[in-house]
Amino acid sequence: MDSTFNSLEEVARLFTRILLDRQKQEAREPVVLPRDPDTLRELLDLTLPDQGRDLESVGLHLGKLVRHTPTTASGAFFNQLFGGREPASLLGETVAAALNNSMYTYKVGGAQVLVELELIREMGQRVGFDNPDGVFTPGGSLSNLSAMLLARDRARPHVRSEGFSGPRLRVYTSAESHYCVIKASRVLGIGADNVVSVPVDGRGRMRPDALEAAIQADLAAGYEPMMLNATAGTTVLGAFDPLNELADVCEKYDLWMHVDGAFGGSSVLDPDQAHLMAGSHRADSVTWDAHKVMGAQLSCSVILVRQAGLLAASLDENASYLFQGDSLELNPGTRSLQCGRRNDGLKLWTLWQALGNDGLALRLARFRSMTLFAAQIVRDAPDLTLVREPEFLNVCFDVEGVSAEQLCAELTKRGLAMVGYALVDDKAIVRLTLVNGQATNEDVRALFGHIRKVAAELSTAAPSRLAQQVPTR
Numbered sequence: 001m002d003s004t005f006n007s008l009e010e011v012a013r014l015f016t017r018i019l020l021d022r023q024k025q026e027a028r029e030p031v032v033l034p035r036d037p038d039t040l041r042e043l044l045d046l047t048l049p050d051q052g053r054d055l056e057s058v059g060l061h062l063g064k065l066v067r068h069t070p071t072t073a074s075g076a077f078f079n080q081l082f083g084g085r086e087p088a089s090l091l092g093e094t095v096a097a098a099l100n101n102s103m104y105t106y107k108v109g110g111a112q113v114l115v116e117l118e119l120i121r122e123m124g125q126r127v128g129f130d131n132p133d134g135v136f137t138p139g140g141s142l143s144n145l146s147a148m149l150l151a152r153d154r155a156r157p158h159v160r161s162e163g164f165s166g167p168r169l170r171v172y173t174s175a176e177s178h179y180c181v182i183k184a185s186r187v188l189g190i191g192a193d194n195v196v197s198v199p200v201d202g203r204g205r206m207r208p209d210a211l212e213a214a215i216q217a218d219l220a221a222g223y224e225p226m227m228l229n230a231t232a233g234t235t236v237l238g239a240f241d242p243l244n245e246l247a248d249v250c251e252k253y254d255l256w257m258h259v260d261g262a263f264g265g266s267s268v269l270d271p272d273q274a275h276l277m278a279g280s281h282r283a284d285s286v287t288w289d290a291h292k293v294m295g296a297q298l299s300c301s302v303i304l305v306r307q308a309g310l311l312a313a314s315l316d317e318n319a320s321y322l323f324q325g326d327s328l329e330l331n332p333g334t335r336s337l338q339c340g341r342r343n344d345g346l347k348l349w350t351l352w353q354a355l356g357n358d359g360l361a362l363r364l365a366r367f368r369s370m371t372l373f374a375a376q377i378v379r380d381a382p383d384l385t386l387v388r389e390p391e392f393l394n395v396c397f398d399v400e401g402v403s404a405e406q407l408c409a410e411l412t413k414r415g416l417a418m419v420g421y422a423l424v425d426d427k428a429i430v431r432l433t434l435v436n437g438q439a440t441n442e443d444v445r446a447l448f449g450h451i452r453k454v455a456a457e458l459s460t461a462a463p464s465r466l467a468q469q470v471p472t473r
């Protein structure tokens with residue numbers, strides 16, 4: 001056995017040890033061991049040494065670092081639009097890291113490129129594209145940016161070489177959409193002032209009549225409407241913009257229609273929730289994050305495009321030292337904002353292999369049922385108020401007598417749970433997301449127990465009444 005073989009064995013041994021310790025930590029310890037950054041820096045000694053260490057001591061050091069990292073796979077993590085750990089995805093991710101291919105060409109990626117193409121085909125067809133094009137990106141923000149780039153190049157082909165000229169281009173997005181839309185407009189030279197915030201209805205869905213009014217006002221003012229960003233699953237309320245009605249407006253005014261399904265795209269996997277994405281087949285492009293609801297390891301996002309060839313038309317560059325032989329299709333680097341690119345497809349493929357279509361549908365159904373369970377707890381509690389009926393997998397509620405910000409901070413500080421807050425109707429509320437494959441109804445019940453106990457302690461209003469109402473089962 002050569003030394004490489006020995007060191008790989010050691011890596012596998014250390015990895016297993018760290019992973020199993022982590023699993024114990026997730027089961028027994030708080031979701032986070034709160035420490036301020038200075039204390040943590042001192043405790044962990046993160047300085048880079050002059051002299052190297054053996055793998056065993058690197059592993060020991062690493063194990064300590066891991067222990068002070070919040071446990072996003074624990075059943076008490078409800079903070080963001082991802083959570084939990086799917087073993088099959090971890091397997092694919094670990095193997096992809098070990099293989100260390102770059103996904104720009106078939107020459108270097110080999111079978112891994114075929115995996116990507118198969119996933120793009122399946123996901124594209126799921127959103128209703130007959131012959132989908134697409135590529136993996138490092139996240140929904142960059143998938144949305146890629147879509148805006150395509151829309152810009154369609155509206156102003158000359159910008160690719162000459163830069164901007166002509167009337168100002170306009171992008172329409174709902175007031176509830178993700179901040180990355182604004183960011184993309186800045187990056188692409190469209191400008192944040194040209195992103196029009198379209199009003200939403202009482203459920204947080206973009207109003208098609210308001211979109212049309214905004215387009216007409218812009219046309220009258222001499223602007224050039226370019227793109228609609230419709231959100232399928234808004235970040236805070238989980239609302240789905242009405243895609244079919246919005247597609248009618250886009251067709252009428254010749255706008256590029258993008259669907260930001262970073263969060264809600266996965267709803268197509270569950271026959272009972274797929275109606276939320278009705279109309280997605282009429283879009284020009286769709287973003288879908290598999291690292292959110294599907295449970296693939298971060299990061300794993302795709303930009304799906306209805307018309308094949310448009311990504312390459314915007315992103316392919318002449319690089320004879322890289323793109324040698326093989327078709328455009330087999331060289332995904334021609335469709336990507338990146339050059340060297342990690343393999344994000346394999347972990348999704350192993351996950352899909354392990355769960356199958358049925359398992360993925362069940363996962364979605366389970367999350368929805370957990371969401372309804374949580375919403376019912378809120379409805380039944382006199383000191384909690386649902387601020388909206390849950391549209392998807394978010395439960396947004398108000399806790400009587402305490403600020404949501406203070407409550408969420410206190411839960412984290414005590415290591416009880418991680419949950420976030422957000423603004424709804426200009427008021428901070430608790431935003432609970434039920435997307436963690438590790439979490440059960442019992443975890444949800446425990447979370448509400450913590451919320452109400454901590455709220456009671458923080459509340460200046462009627463602490464004893466609140467404390468008595470903490471559910472026991």
Ligand SMILES: Cc1ncc(COP(=O)(O)O)c(C=O)c1O
Pocket residue numbers: 081138139140141142144177178180231233234235260262263289301
């Ligand atoms: C609706 C929506 N779009 C885009 C994003 C950005 O996705 P990512 O974090 O993968 O960049 C998010 C993130 O939460 C989101 O909720």
